[in-house]
Amino acid sequence: MRFYSDNTASICPELLEALVQANVGHAPAYGRDAWTQRLDTVLGQFFGAPVRAFAVPTGTAANALALAAVSPPYGAIFAHEQSHVIRDECGAPTFYSGGAQLVELRGPQGKLTPAIVSAALNANPASIHTVQTSAVSLAQATEAGTVYRPGEIAALAELAHSHGLKVHVDGARLANALVFLGCEPADISWRAGVDVLTFGATKNGALAAEAVIFFDAALARDFELRRKRAGHLLSKSRYIAAQLLAYVESGVWHRNASHANALAQQLAAHAQRWLMHPVESNELFLDLGASNRERLRTAGFGFFDWGAADSGHARFVVSWDQSVADVSALCAALDLL
Amino acid sequence: MRFYSDNTASICPELLEALVQANVGHAPAYGRDAWTQRLDTVLGQFFGAPVRAFAVPTGTAANALALAAVSPPYGAIFAHEQSHVIRDECGAPTFYSGGAQLVELRGPQGKLTPAIVSAALNANPASIHTVQTSAVSLAQATEAGTVYRPGEIAALAELAHSHGLKVHVDGARLANALVFLGCEPADISWRAGVDVLTFGATKNGALAAEAVIFFDAALARDFELRRKRAGHLLSKSRYIAAQLLAYVESGVWHRNASHANALAQQLAAHAQRWLMHPVESNELFLDLGASNRERLRTAGFGFFDWGAADSGHARFVVSWDQSVADVSALCAALDLL
Amino acid sequence: MRFYSDNTASICPELLEALVQANVGHAPAYGRDAWTQRLDTVLGQFFGAPVRAFAVPTGTAANALALAAVSPPYGAIFAHEQSHVIRDECGAPTFYSGGAQLVELRGPQGKLTPAIVSAALNANPASIHTVQTSAVSLAQATEAGTVYRPGEIAALAELAHSHGLKVHVDGARLANALVFLGCEPADISWRAGVDVLTFGATKNGALAAEAVIFFDAALARDFELRRKRAGHLLSKSRYIAAQLLAYVESGVWHRNASHANALAQQLAAHAQRWLMHPVESNELFLDLGASNRERLRTAGFGFFDWGAADSGHARFVVSWDQSVADVSALCAALDLL
């Protein structure tokens, strides 16, 4: 029973069907196909505002290309020390931006706050000798499984903008955050001041499809050239666009995330003793200790250890296709610890 | 009737079926899945030698990552002036290698020869002030639709190696070249001295799947880190590996390329007057003139103008899924010009 | 008797004296010193227009930083195939711009022409797949020792600007060109449409001092950050600025270049038979053949072979501090060949 990651999940039927439906004869390549041509409209409707939307196959590419649009080579990007862009992308944002530094900030529950960002700006005043802070990157949901409230994002964006910084959101699990909040996509994106956002479908049922969403078209000015140069413009672009369209139009983004979130809540109820963070999406971080981890593994549960080697922490991720039986079994096993 | 590019083609049934077959429950992510784990073995059997094989979603990524493995940031790579790596990848090899220059060489029929490479080496002797030539990049089939013979590659590789250069092959259409030559994959790869090769499946029936093949494992030393950093390590890696496995194991690489090549020969027979290069794969380059181009377009044929704006040249590409009817119609139209 | 390069020359007395004069007590660092603060004004007077002027220690840094200001990472820069930026800077323009390609163009006498640039633009129409041509780089004097006339630069700049390209001039030997033309600096810079220019003093008498001159301040927007990031902002900046100020204000730029140019003309009169290019600055390129080269070397003359290994070509450079006796001896030796 696998709780390793939502990356281990399969493709959901609606999205696989979308691939099959798109597989009809010839179609223009490199984004001139009918599917890609609809992305701006369909994602604009989803977010409730005009957008420029671009499809790429991975979340790392999506984040790195988005950050390259808001940071010069001599720039710096504030992000939480546990963020994917710092910990898990092998330096991709630096590579894509041509050199921008990622500056690690600490904050409780995987979140940044205006006070944290403000302190960082004050501690290192800009000069000709320093990298120039250009953006704040947030993850929604965070790498701690928590979710920023609309007001939290708005407050961060207001501070960021007042210092000339742009706001990026890593939305690899945006659907899970939206389901948890029950708000409109606009509330945690442009309406809260977000400049560029990545909207992930892969973890939530796609084969490989992420959208980079710009709410300010000026920032997207050279995106297509940067994407091509990075090898992320798919030649048979219809197949990636078709996934994104179906993800939004069929409603599977909501159904799949709701399923995963609900099962995560069920697990949380049995894991209260060990919860390191509130469970607000489809991830649980548990301070189990090494022996409990071992007992769960022996009982057949797969999951990753988390944090420092001797921490005793563990991460459990509930996927869109996780069975209720898996979760029930894990609940029972947790009760026995 | 579309002869724009083999990129406009659909996914072939066997490869779509491979995706469906792979869509069974959870599988480890990021290359630890059972499909990816078989790539070295299956592609090693195909090429008749031990290989390190890596899946990426685009040909641009495949070439750029392969070239980054054989060129330092201060390096230079010889390639034909019409090559994809120079003309059509928006600088990706330079980006991925951290700065390597692409040096354009001219040669008939889209090919380089030992004499051409030798002259280039002599004309610009290396010093501390120059970029350091590190590799020769060949396309097989070439961007002129021609095919290097095994002996031609071997002669180039011998020269390259004697000057400390590595040999890269852009095999976006390797299947078409193999079908044309009727030789073993080994004959135009490691046996001829090729160090690293990209083996494309996308143009020949896949959704998005290209393999980077190293015949010298030492060159692949940091490939996985570079791929991850570039955002080209797919999280649900099973789906890209499954395409490559099916491409080789089912034999569709051969069937699809044979179909496209045969139809291209049929067209060639009706286009002799205008042929700019011998037709050796699935592409025809015709010196039609502007008015003939217009007449064909009016008759319903889609294709790209080629070369300089006023050249009157045109490119026709036959895809794996091109219908015999399309080709017969184009033959008839050519006869009427 | 050394005719290797003007890089082998010494520091001229006025510039050494300027260093001594600047060596008085403490001065603000990193460009806030009184010398650096005068650069814009003094160089603006020299060029007859408002400028932003920045000092760097080497010509390679000057060119690379200037080109990085006019080319994005996915850009391309047209330059003559013999240009320093392509042949002799080990890829620095690509490094500094974050990836821009240098595109080699051929032209007689080391020069580009509007026809050559126009043909290159037509031959490779821009698309999402191509690098985006962003600038034309000229050398004044050229690497063939020839000099662009004001009208030649103006015609190139008009073409470039009409295609959205910027114009860069590598003025490592600008003083020699100015002396030859007898025109105002404005005539071959902003008045002719040049956007950014490097103005060398090192070859013509300085220790190490080159100025990057922007005629459009908007292009200099992030120059200081790029210079700092490249390690080319000298901490004791007064000493580099003092050289540039003395170079212009004392008139040694003119005296030194006049001396070198005049001696080069004297040599040219004795080398008519072998001249490969008109002698218009302080360099001669001679098609001597291997045996004549050997005879001159045996006679005690130092110079570099040029071009391909078997070309028989040689380059002779007259420095600002070359003795009349050296030149007379070489004239005599040439007469004996």
Add this chain to the structure above:
Amino acid sequence: MRFYSDNTASICPELLEALVQANVGHAPAYGRDAWTQRLDTVLGQFFGAPVRAFAVPTGTAANALALAAVSPPYGAIFAHEQSHVIRDECGAPTFYSGGAQLVELRGPQGKLTPAIVSAALNANPASIHTVQTSAVSLAQATEAGTVYRPGEIAALAELAHSHGLKVHVDGARLANALVFLGCEPADISWRAGVDVLTFGATKNGALAAEAVIFFDAALARDFELRRKRAGHLLSKSRYIAAQLLAYVESGVWHRNASHANALAQQLAAHAQRWLMHPVESNELFLDLGASNRERLRTAGFGFFDWGAADSGHARFVVSWDQSVADVSALCAALDLL
């Protein structure tokens, strides 16, 4: 009376004289001159071991080129959060290495310890998804004005090497550290496990001269190409080498640093109340508070505020050419606070 930085100081007489002495006729360019040719030998004698030594004009270039030699583009470098390589080089190490991240570590008195480095390694275990820690960078003296003891460096190097990391030392103020310790240069370099070190002369009396010292020639393999590509190979290289030779051979490195250190101690005796760190080189960091800073400025003393805007901290640097009168005046002023 200026205590801003040792960068505001002048050139010391012996080094200016070395420039004059080197200014004799023609000399080969680009490092083939007799002065540069002696660098390895003379600096090897200084450090008591065979070295590869390279001259560059700035400390930023020296550090960035050195770090590029020990870190791949996907690498990471541990350094103190207050280090020059992180705070004051505008991202140069990232630029030069092609993307390596600088990872900020905290430690008392501006120093790293094995425990700090070990904790950082444990907290972020390496995987295919992470940047790969490749080096530890230390400053000697540190940015807090403190000095690592030989044993402290050795312990850090032992830990680093056991994890496959290289050790870099930023020796912009190495002379001050050596004078304080009274040890041999070997004791805080190769003998303690340092792999590459930058040895600064600029702050301590040169015009612009820093040496990059490799104790393992294999690491210097492509240094010359990287230096050239960065525009840091001076054409008239004799003048930078002459400074470094005179710096070591004349003993001014020791005399100048001794003077500055001794005056710093004199100041420290009058600033005990406010000292934030032990004074071990030529820098003092004082927790003065805003009003005391203001009083000193009113009294005619120039110095920089330090740290966060509202910290009340100040930095005073004693230069090699600081007058005893300046220091006496500052001591008196401190006594009056």
